[in-house]
Amino acid sequence: xxxxxxxxxxxxxxxxxxxxxxxxxxxxxxxxxxxxxxxxxxxxxxxxxxxxxxxxxxxxxxxxxxxxxxxxxxxxxxxxxxxxxxxxxxxxxxxxxxxxxxxxxxxxxxxxxxxxxxxxxxxxxxxxxxxxxxxxxxxxxxxxxxxxxxxxxxxxxxxxxxxxxxxxxxxxxxxxxxxxxxxxxxxxxxxxxxxxxxxxxxxxxxxxxxxxxxxxxxxxxxxxxxxxxxxxxxxxxxxxxxxxxxxxxxxxxxxxxxxxxxxxxxxxxxxxxxxxxxxxxxx
Amino acid sequence: xxxxxxxxxxxxxxxxxxxxxxxxxxxxxxxxxxxxxxxxxxxxxxxxxxxxxxxxxxxxxxxxxxxxxxxxxxxxxxxxxxxxxxxxxxxxxxxxxxxxxxxxxxxxxxxxxxxxxxxxxxxxxxxxxxxxxxxxxxxxxxxxxxxxxxxxxxxxxxxxxxxxxxxxxxxxxxxxxxxxxxxxxxxxxxxxxxxxxxxxxxxxxxxxxxxxxxxxxxxxxxxxxxxxxxxxxxxxxxxxxxxxxxxxxxxxxxxxxxxxxxxxxxxxxxxxxxxxxxxxxxxxxxxxxxxxxxxxxxxxxxxxxxxxxxxxxxxxxxxxxxxxxxxxxxxxxxxxxxxxxxxxxxxxxxxxxxxxxxxxxxx
Numbered sequence: 193x194x195x196x197x198x199x200x201x202x203x204x205x206x207x208x209x210x211x212x213x214x215x216x217x218x219x220x221x222x223x224x225x226x227x228x229x230x231x232x233x234x235x236x237x238x239x240x241x242x243x244x245x246x247x248x249x250x251x252x253x254x255x256x257x258x259x260x261x262x263x264x265x266x267x268x269x270x271x272x273x274x275x276x277x278x279x280x281x282x283x284x285x286x287x288x289x290x291x292x293x294x295x296x297x298x299x300x301x302x303x304x305x306x307x308x309x310x311x312x313x314x315x316x317x318x319x320x321x322x323x324x325x326x327x328x329x330x331x332x333x334x335x336x337x338x339x340x341x342x343x344x345x346x347x348x349x350x351x352x353x354x355x356x357x358x359x360x361x362x363x364x365x366x367x368x369x370x371x372x373x374x375x376x377x378x379x380x381x382x383x384x385x386x387x388x389x390x391x392x393x394x395x396x397x398x399x400x401x402x403x404x405x406x407x408x409x410x411x412x413x414x415x416x417x418x419x420x421x422x423x424x425x426x427x428x429x430x431x432x433x434x435x436x437x438x439x440x441x442x443x444x445x446x447x448x449x450x451x452x453x454x455x456x457x458x459x460x461x462x463x464x465x466x467x468x469x470x471x472x473x474x475x
Numbered sequence: 476x477x478x479x480x481x482x483x484x485x486x487x488x489x490x491x492x493x494x495x496x497x498x499x500x501x502x503x504x505x506x507x508x509x510x511x512x513x514x515x516x517x518x519x520x521x522x523x524x525x526x527x528x529x530x531x532x533x534x535x536x537x538x539x540x541x542x543x544x545x546x547x548x549x550x551x552x553x554x555x556x557x558x559x560x561x562x563x564x565x566x567x568x569x570x571x572x573x574x575x576x577x578x579x580x581x582x583x584x585x586x587x588x589x590x591x592x593x594x595x596x597x598x599x600x601x602x603x604x605x606x607x608x609x610x611x612x613x614x615x616x617x618x619x620x621x622x623x624x625x626x627x628x629x630x631x632x633x634x635x636x637x638x639x640x641x642x643x644x645x646x647x648x649x650x651x652x653x654x655x656x657x658x659x660x661x662x663x664x665x666x667x668x669x670x671x672x673x674x675x676x677x678x679x680x681x682x683x684x685x686x687x688x689x690x691x692x693x694x695x696x697x698x699x700x701x702x703x704x705x706x707x708x709x710x711x712x713x714x715x716x717x718x719x720x721x722x723x724x725x726x727x728x729x730x731x732x733x734x735x736x737x738x739x740x741x742x743x744x745x746x747x748x749x750x751x752x753x754x755x756x757x758x759x760x761x762x763x764x765x766x767x768x769x770x771x772x773x774x775x776x777x778x779x780x781x782x783x784x785x786x787x788x789x790x791x792x793x794x795x796x797x798x799x800x801x802x803x804x805x806x807x808x809x810x811x812x813x814x815x816x817x818x819x820x821x822x823x824x825x826x827x828x829x830x831x832x833x834x835x836x837x838x
Contacts, residue, residue: 370621373550376577389563
């Protein structure tokens with residue numbers, strides 16, 4: 193019995209898990225190896241005798257140096273960070289209020305409004321960028337960070353609203369009713385009671401929104417044109433692929449550096465983020 | 476301290492008329508319990524007093540003020556909820572102090588009041604803990620403590636004991652009663668448990684389908700229920716109902732049905748006169764039935780067959796059949812009977828109730 197169970201655990205648990213972990217982490221490993229591999233190894237033929245595609249014996253930081261010196265990468269990092277932080281803050285502020293209203297207040301068409309906010313999230317950016325480009329031009333925001341700061345909320349606000357609405361619904365409404373009887377206004381009860389309890393939900397909405405804007409590509413590609421204004425995903429792709437020449441080492445170094453902030457944010461808040469998605473504490 | 480007046484109070488949701496023409500005068504320092512089955516409008520009524528539900532029509536007065544348009548925070552009330560509604564991110568102390576902080580009380584006064592309330596409720600050691608570290612009974616105490624520190628004009632309780640286990644519920648019930656006697660604050664208490672209603676209330680309001688069925692002191696509801704619903708709702712096991720026909724036999728009125736024929740007691744005879752030849756419902760509580768002895772008048776006795784015997788220690792509940800009529804009798808634990816035994820029962824003539832079959836009102 194016991195032996196059979198151990199055998200089953202391997203087949204149904206450990207082996208699939210191993211495959212999954214390798215599948216998920218291999219691209220990151222590849223990115224790392226490529227970033228520290230000298231050019232000589234990178235552009236060597238696959239058939240070369242001494243080819244070792246999965247590791248390198250002469251690690252180098254040359255690509256990182258080139259990335260910092262020959263491109264405006266630090267500038268891209270700052271742009272991405274600035275845009276992500278501001279657009280996330282705007283979206284969180286709107287999402288908090290909208291999510292609360294949809295979860296708690298009774299008003300005509302509340303259900304319809306909730307659904308329509310969700311529907312706007314489903315409009316693909318590949319379609320939406322056309323009218324948005326028009327608006328950006330009319331307001332003369334093209335090639336400024338504001339072009340992105342103001343367009344990212346088109347998908348971040350619906351996302352935050354829905355995530356937070358779901359979270360607010362899991363908080364017993366008696367908590368704020370009690371606060372209102374205890375002497376708080378509705379707004380006071382929201383700020384003093386509901387928001388502190390909703391911290392896991394707010395954090396996960398924030399992390400998600402931050403990641404979405406950090407990695408966003410299409411709007412950034414279309415609305416920004418000068419190299420020093422670009423964000424990391426666009427900058428890396430547009431400046432390090434020239435014609436059909438791929439600067440693989442620098443590309444991967446840029447991708448690696450660009451994903452570190454997101455990875456850090458996630459690892460710091462991972463616990464909050466899990467409770468944020470699975471439900472709240474009980475009163 | 477204040478009285479609470481509800482005048483022609485109504486609450487309509489889109490489809491549902493939840494509270495209908497409720498008129499109630501709750502006197503200063505009184506403990507009034509609203510009781511009824513779920514969906515009877517008792518919680519809605521309480522929430523309207525609290526200001527958590529809008530009033531569709533009618534008027535609520537707390538003290539001398541009409542509070543219809545006042546937000547909850549300005550009504551000077553405190554409420555205890557069924558799920559305690561403790562703020563999970565605050566310590567017990569902060570939970571209790573929250574209402575005072577919102578009202579900008581000085582710190583020393585807050586500390587004093589929280590300390591006093593904690594002492595009354597025996598929760599001094601818990602003040603630094605978070606709600607999730609407390610047991611159900613302790614949470615309940617904190618919730619009550621949070622209400623009493625404010626010294627409000629009215630306490631509102633919304634099924635505060637329903638989440639506790641049976642033993643703790645009995646204990647907290649006694650404590651709430653003691654607390655009310657000590658604080659002498661007007662209280663409105665909502666429950667679906669008729670035992671809680673009877674033991675706690677100075678007066679009990681029985682509600683059903685949004686209507687008030689009867690308002691009265693607990694024993695008054697028990698001994699003189701206004702209608703069949705109240706009669707069946709108050710008391711456990713509930714009152715036995717038998718449909719009978721009123722017949723005139725040799726100048727005396729008899730309630731008659733298959734398997735059961737008892738004389739209408741003299742006290743009820745005058746009121747039952749007009750019902751001659753009609754069907755009425757006879758109601759008798761299980762405790763008002765007893766094993767017939769030679770001394771009992773044959774007019775009030777009838778034969779039954781024992782179906783189920785439920786010995787409870789202090790008493791025995793017998794499920795009986797008198798002809799086709801099912802009934803429960805509460806008898807002395809010394810009675811020795813078993814399934815299918817024949818048994819002659821006698822009922823207490825002064826404690827028989829009659830109800831109009833159409834209106835269900837007591838006759």
